[in-house]
Amino acid sequence: MTAVAESPAVGEVTALTVTLKILRTNPEGTADHAAGESYWEEFQVEAHATDRVLDALHKVKWDQDGSLSFRRSCAHGVCGSDAMRINGRNRLACKTLLKDLNPARPITVEPIKGLPVEKDLIVDMEPFFASYREIMPFLMTTGTAPERERLQSPEDRARFDDTTKCIMCAACTTSCPVFWTDGQYFGPQAIVGAHRFIFDSRDEGQWDRLEILNDKAGVWKCRTAFNCTEACPRGIEVTKAISEVKKALTSGDV
């Protein structure tokens, strides 16, 4: 027999009752709501202060209403499935702890903004991934590849380290006021994706990518609102990355 560590393991954590106020949409309609109509619904769950918002959502789904729909997978902030708007801010439900949210008040949970809502907290991610594909997010090189690895100094590797962390959760793009109102804008994530290659010393496609980002749907739409940087659950300095791309375009130098 194996000793089983009970959650929570560290110290004593207080149990509490939290109220989740969730913006719901059912594409097929319910007894009380028309197909596609959005409405708020409140749920009370028993939880621990150290529980994630995702745990609370699971308690609703598993114990109260199995029709509540949201995406999730890894549950620790690396797969990017569960970006949602929690108390008005874009975050990952699996990386947001109840104790950090003032559980005395209802916690509002909405789908991320600017992408079509499919059902409850699930949005259509296709426009987001389409923007990413636009910026040619793959290493482009010319000539014959060397037999061993391409060399890259630790300093050159460090130049694009920050933007390699992106998990494509869309928290940044769907926090951007320009993205909400301008259907053409690539959004911050695609620029982050481009930055990761533009500043990689091994890549030779930077000018092709910069040309795409110089387009009317590109970096010049950014109004440096900094929402994206605040929203990024990976701590990427998104606005800084966008500024570096803008600078490369104006100086003609990466």
Next chain:
Amino acid sequence: MTHHEYDVVIVGAGGAGMRAALESSQRARTAVLTKLYPTRSHTGAAQGGMAAALANVEDDSAEWHVFDTVKGGDYLVDQDAAEILCHEAIDAVLDLEKMGLPFNRTPEGKVDQRRFGGHTRDHGQAPVRRSCYSADRTGHMILQTLYQQCIKQEVEFFNEYYVLDLVLDKDPQAAADGEDVAVTGVVALELSTGEIHTFGAKSVIFATGGAGKIFKTTSNAHTLTGDGMGIALNAGLPLEDMEFFQFHPTGLAGLGILLSEAARGEGGILRNSEGERFMERYAPTIKDLAPRDMVARAMANEVREGRGAGPHKDYVLLDLTHLEPAHIDEKLPDITEFARTYLGVEPYTEPVPVYPTAHYAMGGIPTTVQGEVLRNNTDTVKGLYAAGEVACVSVHGANRLGTNSLLDINVFGRRAGIAAAEYAVALEAAPGLRDDAAARVEGIVTRLLATVGEAGTERVADVRKALQETMDRNVQVFRDASSLEEAAGAIAELKERYKGIAIHDRGRRFNTDLLEAIELGFLLEIAEVVTAGALAREESRGGHYREDFPTRDDEAFMHHTMAYTTQDGVRLDKKPVVITKYQPMERKY
């Protein structure tokens, strides 16, 4: 219902699936089906690195890597497969680098390497720097890089298509030995619409990952429900060595979130409540860098003997406080953030509470070294392939070494992709799906949707929780006949309860309630096979430790387990282990 035809259909878009797709799509018309989006796959959660004897920072050789893999697997590894794994490792890493993977670099600009558990110089002399890495997010970089290459090659993805059935041209259990059995396609549920799709294919590759959710405490994603393994069992195919499940030593206590072995590779030390570096007693030569099965057992044993830390004395401590904060930030940024976010512990100054967490299935769908799926000890299913955690080649034997799984998905994902495409190209006509191919899946979906609103029935979440708790209690690091019998009895009872479950979502679109109900069915099947194998294997080897049979018994058990589900329950058979160079020896570190 919509029907599709492809040369090759790949099920799963993690590392193995996408690596296969990069090969297959160059040679044959290929579709990749995933129940997630490719970038959500659990390859992205792998942290510490990918093993290859590049010898970039110190002397190393592929042969030493083979030896470590065989010994690490407690001699249950098929040695011909391990030779391929370790010799092809070097090109596998170089290929990824050429695709753009941002490895950490040495001062000379080469791919940097670091130490990892069980990887040694010259057959066990001392730890060796063999793990090629990118901070503690190597899996993330592999997943991203492979996805980027798939975009470049315009690989065709069917995102959020949940494959539920594999269609063969005949029942493999009824076919005679040597008789041809061929794949004809798969049946999938499109999650966004609830529509059922059939895919006719000349070749099918399963790359659906693991089944960690049979346990409560696990590093695995919610979505790792053993779908591919369950589908194989339902199609009459065997699973190999399922009793060997790896418990990763350092899960965040109480949560199971993975903290990479790289923490110990970079100098971290495990301590008990007395502050003692207890691994010195269990593995005097390589201490904290012993293989995972030994470290996990040592930790569980410290807790059991009363030297656990914390208010309930139920975990041990991972001490990084002697490392420079700058070094931690550079090499271990993500895992230290997990400790801060989820436990409120600052690893610069405080040791991190850790306890073993269910991590990896060494077993899976048996394959040849080309990824061809075996339907018994010798016959392959024509056109059917498997790679990655869902498969058992077997390169991991009874215990996988850290960094060998990111290697496995690349080496055998590539091999399966090539083999599947070549088979499809050589085959003149697709065998064709039979007309009623989707009937079984339609039956399951219709039956579950009809349960909405039924009163007095079982909830999916309750049955799943009971399963996970019994597995944690009875089939974890320490096992014995009575714990395993208890688990077997509980699983049988839960399978009965499962027949009475009801779901709550009546819709067709994104019915994740329905999805979870189906996943639970797979979990129950797999837990049953794991437990049956563990009960029959009356010895201790690698990740399978029987307290009532604490030693390895090569005379009676030096064989793979082949498990089949039949109408009368699980049937177990034996398959010989391939030994080329290394005769079984006592395993000491």
